[in-house]
Amino acid sequence: MEFPRKLLEALRQAQRIAALTGAGVSQESGLRTFREAQDGLWAQYRPEDLATPQAFQRNPKLVWDWYAWRRERVYQAKPNPAHYALAELARLVPHFTLITQNVDGLHQAAGSPNVIELHGNIRRVRCSVCGQVYTQWEQHAEEVPRCRSCNGLLRPDVVWFGENLPPAELEAAFEAARTCELFFSIGTSGVVQPAASLAYLARREGARIVEINAEATPLTPFADFAFQGKAGVILPALVQAAFFNPPH
Numbered sequence: 001m002e003f004p005r006k007l008l009e010a011l012r013q014a015q016r017i018a019a020l021t022g023a024g025v026s027q028e029s030g031l032r033t034f035r036e037a038q039d040g041l042w043a044q045y046r047p048e049d050l051a052t053p054q055a056f057q058r059n060p061k062l063v064w065d066w067y068a069w070r071r072e073r074v075y076q077a078k079p080n081p082a083h084y085a086l087a088e089l090a091r092l093v094p095h096f097t098l099i100t101q102n103v104d105g106l107h108q109a110a111g112s113p114n115v116i117e118l119h120g121n122i123r124r125v126r127c128s129v130c131g132q133v134y135t136q137w138e139q140h141a142e143e144v145p146r147c148r149s150c151n152g153l154l155r156p157d158v159v160w161f162g163e164n165l166p167p168a169e170l171e172a173a174f175e176a177a178r179t180c181e182l183f184f185s186i187g188t189s190g191v192v193q194p195a196a197s198l199a200y201l202a203r204r205e206g207a208r209i210v211e212i213n214a215e216a217t218p219l220t221p222f223a224d225f226a227f228q229g230k231a232g233v234i235l236p237a238l239v240q241a242a243f244f245n246p247p248h
Contacts, residue, residue, distance in 0.1 A: 003238055003242075004225060007208075010208055011182065011238070012242055014180075016093075016094070016095040016180045016182075017097070017180055017181065018097045018098075018177055018202065019184035020099045020183070020185050020186065021082075021102060021186045021231075022101045022186070022187045023188070025080075025187035026077075026104055028080045028082060028187075028232045029080045030077055031073060045066070050062070051063075051160045053162060053163065054162075056155055056160075064144045067122065067156040071156075074105070074122055079109050080232045081233070082187070082230075082232040082235045083107055084111070086112055087112040088239055090112055092239070092243050097116065097180070098112050098116065100115055101195050103120055103122040103158050104121075104122060104123075105121050105122070116169050116172050116173050117169060118169055118173060118195055119159045120156070124156075126154065126157040127147035127150060127153075127154055128153045129147065129152025129153070130152055132149050133157055173195070174198070174201065177198040177199070179205070181206075182208050182210060183202035183203070183207045183208070184210045185199045185210070185223070186211075186212045187214070188217075189217055190219040196218075199219050199222070200219075200222070209222060209225070211225070211226045212231050212234050212235065214230070215228060216228065
């Protein structure tokens with residue numbers, strides 16, 4: 001693949017890079033997007049009916065079982081070349097910040113450190129009462145597991161419709177966007193707020209914007225460099241061209 005020389009030079013010289021990833025990156029590992037995930041037993045439900053605090057209050061077992069089903073698919077998935085290329089960038093760039101809207105933990109599985117998870121992580125659960133977070137819990141076939149501290153019902157540690165994003169993670173993401181020299185938007189539609197605003201914030205602060213997505217998005221006209229295609233093809237080639245091929 002051929003890349004603009006200006007982009008390759010910017011990548012080599014940048015001290016601070018931020019990247020935002022969305023569902024398109026997970027799709028390349030075989031995980032369907034949130035709205036495509038309904039099939040079989042779950043086809044009768046809309047995701048919105050299973051991903052709210054109100055739904056959990058009404059029928060915690062139904063919501064727990066749906067997320068357990070989704071979690072099994074996450075456990076079966078493997079990181080793809082885009083995940084590994086981003087982990088490589090973290091090693092090559094002095095200050096690299098990876099922000100994700102995905103909840104599957106595949107960036108960490110690929111070796112990326114200190115990932116900012118805007119929407120939580122389906123591999124964790126937390127108490128719906130006291131907030132205690134668990135990475136391991138006892139699974140019960142007939143009932144929703146309970147917190148060892150307060151006996152409250154456990155729920156997925158993800159952000160549901162109607163809930164705020166975690167404040168510390170959101171502020172860290174905004175700070176990364178404000179201070180970076182290059183901002184990558186990868187596999188995201190660019191319409192889900194507040195994540196969609198990060199690229200525009202970075203642009204206002206003087207960063208160059210690189211978009212990699214399967215199709216054009218509202219961000220495309222504002223990107224300095226826009227590539228349409230698979231992140232798992234484009235990102236590894238870009239890292240190779242910038243850091244491992246001698247400049248001409």
